[in-house]
Amino acid sequence: MEDTVRRFWLHKLNHDKKALGTAPEEILCDRNFMLEAIRTSASAFDYAAQPLKEDREVLLEALKQSPFVIRFAPEEMLQDHAFVMDAVRLDGRSIEHVPAQFRADGRTALAAVRQNGGALRYVTPPACDDEDVVFAALRQDGQALKFVSHPSQMMVTVAIQQNPAAFCFAPQSLRRNRDFVLEAVGSMPFILKYAEEDLRSDHRFILDAVRRNGMALQFAVKELCSDRMLMLEAAKQSHGASLQFAPAGLLDEEDFMLQAVEASGGYALKVASGALRSDKGFVL
Secondary structure, eight states: OOHHHHHHHHHHHHHOTTGGGGOOHHHHTOHHHHHHHHHHOGGGGGGSOHHHHTOHHHHHHHHTTOGGGGGGSOHHHHTOHHHHHHHHHHOGGGGGGSOHHHHTOHHHHHHHHHHOGGGGGGOOTTGGGOHHHHHHHHHHOGGGGGGOSSOOHHHHHHHHHHOGGGGGGSOHHHHTOHHHHHHHHTTOGGGGGGSOHHHHTOHHHHHHHHHHOGGGGGGSOGGGGGOHHHHHHHHHHTTTGGGGGSOHHHHTOHHHHHHHHHHHTTTHHHHSOHHHHTOHHHHO
């Protein structure tokens, strides 16, 4: 095939993902052209001649763009463990479409979740119960915790270190565990958002939490964000940054703001109401 013809169709494909729908059969049967086209646009695979859709190299190139391409692989290729390993290393999610024996295989599962932790959802026993597989998935994507049937405390710890939002998938017993949440809040105040409400509404617990990280106060129940003592402690621990979450009423109170200025090293002046900032007696 002439190079000018190749460039013409690649140019069209760059501007229109459906361009190959009108391409001549000669183009769609050209292996080298289709490999280049797939690198340009994943949609090119849809227009490849059927023999090319069953070509190992073409399939693997397309898998770099989409895990669903593996559905076009012929059965004999899907039974080839080496091919399956190549596929899941390119996109772990492709394990969803491989034969059952590979979804249950620890080596295959480990390769898949190392590439994409969310692939754990498609892994079956005994592989999904293999701690090496589970921990690898959580290190890659903390939110894979949602696919762990009985997560241990260490698994939850690994998950929230990768993504604090994963705490919402932790067992209820951990989300209401005072010691665990307090330990984590020091470096990850965001996890308090997903703690049980009985902790987020507990004045003593929130005081302990803000002493570890002032920014944790924003995740307490609304009523506690209006508590002067908690807000001042949070301002002290966060160098005033937590004052952005204070209700407007507090920021208008001169006595509170004077204490906040002292606690925050002056930051409170930045969030004080306009009336207070224009009050020379307050500013001085």
